[in-house]
Amino acid sequence: xxxxxxxxxxxxxxxxxxxxxxxxxxxxxxxxxxxxxxxxxxxxxxxxxxxxxxxxxxxxxxxxxxxxxxxxxxxxxxxxxxxxxxxxxxxxxxxxxxxxxxxxxxxxxxxxxxxxxxxxxxxxxxxxxxxxxxxxxxxxxxxxxxxxxxxxxxxxxxxxxxxxxxxxxxxxxxxxxxxxxxxxxxxxx
Amino acid sequence: xxxxxxxxxxxxxxxxxxxxxxxxxxxxxxxxxxxxxxxxxxxxxxxxxxxxxxxxxxxxxxxxxxxxxxxxxxxxxxxxxxxxxxxxxxxxxxxxxxxxxxxxxxxxxxxxxxxxxxxxxxxxxxxxxxxxxxxxxxxxxxxxxxxxxxxxxxxxxxxxxxxxxxxxxxxxxxxxxxxxxxxxxxxxx
Amino acid sequence: xxxxxxxxxxxxxxxxxxxxxxxxxxxxxxxxxxxxxxxxxxxxxxxxxxxxxxxxxxxxxxxxxxxxxxxxxxxxxxxxxxxxxxxxxxxxxxxxxxxxxxxxxxxxxxxxxxxxxxxxxxxxxxxxxxxxxxxxxxxxxxxxxxxxxxxxxxxxxxxxxxxxxxxxxxxxxxxxxxxxxxxxxxxxx
Numbered sequence: 076x077x078x079x080x081x082x083x084x085x086x087x088x089x090x091x092x093x094x095x096x097x098x099x100x101x102x103x104x105x106x107x108x109x110x111x112x113x114x115x116x117x118x119x120x121x122x123x124x125x126x127x128x129x130x131x132x133x134x135x136x137x138x139x140x141x142x143x144x145x146x147x148x149x150x151x152x153x154x155x156x157x158x159x160x161x162x163x164x165x166x167x168x169x170x171x172x173x174x175x176x177x178x179x180x181x182x183x184x185x186x187x188x189x190x191x192x193x194x195x196x197x198x199x200x201x202x203x204x205x206x207x208x209x210x211x212x213x214x215x216x217x218x219x220x221x222x223x224x225x226x227x228x229x230x231x232x233x234x235x236x237x238x239x240x241x242x243x244x245x246x247x248x249x250x251x252x253x254x255x256x257x258x259x260x261x262x263x264x
Numbered sequence: 265x266x267x268x269x270x271x272x273x274x275x276x277x278x279x280x281x282x283x284x285x286x287x288x289x290x291x292x293x294x295x296x297x298x299x300x301x302x303x304x305x306x307x308x309x310x311x312x313x314x315x316x317x318x319x320x321x322x323x324x325x326x327x328x329x330x331x332x333x334x335x336x337x338x339x340x341x342x343x344x345x346x347x348x349x350x351x352x353x354x355x356x357x358x359x360x361x362x363x364x365x366x367x368x369x370x371x372x373x374x375x376x377x378x379x380x381x382x383x384x385x386x387x388x389x390x391x392x393x394x395x396x397x398x399x400x401x402x403x404x405x406x407x408x409x410x411x412x413x414x415x416x417x418x419x420x421x422x423x424x425x426x427x428x429x430x431x432x433x434x435x436x437x438x439x440x441x442x443x444x445x446x447x448x449x450x451x452x453x
Numbered sequence: 454x455x456x457x458x459x460x461x462x463x464x465x466x467x468x469x470x471x472x473x474x475x476x477x478x479x480x481x482x483x484x485x486x487x488x489x490x491x492x493x494x495x496x497x498x499x500x501x502x503x504x505x506x507x508x509x510x511x512x513x514x515x516x517x518x519x520x521x522x523x524x525x526x527x528x529x530x531x532x533x534x535x536x537x538x539x540x541x542x543x544x545x546x547x548x549x550x551x552x553x554x555x556x557x558x559x560x561x562x563x564x565x566x567x568x569x570x571x572x573x574x575x576x577x578x579x580x581x582x583x584x585x586x587x588x589x590x591x592x593x594x595x596x597x598x599x600x601x602x603x604x605x606x607x608x609x610x611x612x613x614x615x616x617x618x619x620x621x622x623x624x625x626x627x628x629x630x631x632x633x634x635x636x637x638x639x640x641x642x
Contacts, residue, residue, distance in 0.1 A: 212569060212571065214569075216563065230571050232616075233565060233568075233596065234628055248616075259571075260571075261573060
């Protein structure tokens with residue numbers, strides 16, 4: 076059993092869904108972020124990158140994570156080069172979350188990589204990784220649901236809630252989010 | 265006039281919508297939760313149950329309320345046995361809120377039991393109780409609107425916003441939330 | 454170039470989207486609000502009005518802004534008489550935001566007056582002012598998108614996300630929000 080595994084438990088009876096090692100790791104992680112990063116000024120991205128790497132996150136060159144971002148477990152996170160995670164965003168990565176280069180996750184967006192088995196009267200926890208491509212934009216307060224894959228260059232509009240996969244280069248919005256139009260990317264000047 | 269009654273006022277002119285007794289009670293309540301519970305570690309559910317009961321909440325055996333939950337007035341809250349209210353959830357119970365046994369309210373969900381009369385130029389406050397059945401799941405960041413009743417075993421998906429009643433055993437999602445499918449609960453093993 | 458102008462930059466390469474003067478102003482503003490207003494009790498509206506005016510907000514007589522409201526730049530804000538901005542609301546006014554007399558913006562609503570050019574691989578920031586009329590209600594956790602204009606007396610329901618203009622006296626809800634019915638305002642008694 077690895078650090079990432081959830082246990083088969085009955086959350087409603089008070090059982091913990093994760094191993095003791097996982098839970099202790101997260102206590103240390105939360106304290107470390109609170110003391111070392113939570114109140115750092117915005118430009119200190121290199122410092123926060125260092126802390127995230129120390130806790131096991133794969134961080135591409137220039138990846139920037141704001142101080143008010145909440146991350147469940149850095150070891151479950153991979154950010155490509157120059158990824159930007161905006162203020163107040165929530166990386167709820169009980170399952171693994173991968174984000175491609177140059178993707179922007181705006182303020183208070185929420186990536187949620189786990190759910191509960193609704194066919195189970197005990198609501199067993201289910202981990203479902205999220206994969207977001209390169210050059211995407213997840214706009215302010217959008218929600219990306221468990222198991223979702225987003226193709227390169229796609230845009231998820233503000234407050235949109237995406238539960239299905241999104242095609243590369245598509246613009247998605249609404250709750251539930253659906254395809255609206257191709258993004259129509261200009262050529263680089 | 266009881267503690268629960270709203271006054272007939274004109275909020276736009278600066279009038280308070282609740283009695284002085286209600287407002288003082290809430291100041292004491294907020295201070296008590298902040299000092300005694302807000303920074304307690306997750307496992308201390310019995311301690312937080314004690315505080316909630318002291319402020320008038322009806323709490324079933326094993327009902328668990330996380331430290332970061334926000335409750336408007338405990339006296340307006342009834343939780344069945346083993347109910348779980350997740351981190352950051354908002355119980356905005358200006359009107360009474362009742363939640364049945366074994367129901368899970370996930371992280372940052374919002375139950376809002378009041379509204380304003382939109383036909384009134386003064387936006388008079390209107391209290392509308394919420395009743396949620398047993399064995400339900402209100403998923404992450406979902407919203408349950410004023411006056412809504414949710415039948416036993418129903419599921420409200422992540423980020424869904426429900427303004428109508430939900431049938432027992434139904435799965436609802438979207439904003440506004442609508443019926444998607446029956447939950448299809450497995451038999452207990 | 455004025456305080457309000459965004460610069461032409463490439464946010465993904467780490468360039469700031471706003472001038473140094475704008476950024477310094479905002480640091481001072483955030484510190485001032487944190488120290489002087491953030492922990493003031495609800496009734497001290499006149500005091501918070503004073504601070505907002507000192508930082509350049511146009512505040513009508515009796516306009517009330519709760520202590521937990523987040524405002525990006527007061528100089529980009531104009532509130533009419535008796536406007537009420539509820540707890541936890543977010544005035545993300547990178548673009549200018551104007552709100553008419555007696556309008557209520559409820560708890561945790563979000564007004565977002567900027568976006569990114571999705572046709573630009575560098576996601577250039579675009580400022581798009583929001584104009585909300587008089588006697589409107591933006592309900593709890595609703596979202597008003599960039600460039601939106603809302604006519605007098607319109608209602609945007611709880612959790613609704615509005616990206617198009619709203620007609621005077623209309624009731625809008627859903628995500629994306631759409632017209633549901635005329636408000637049907639009673640005559641004053």
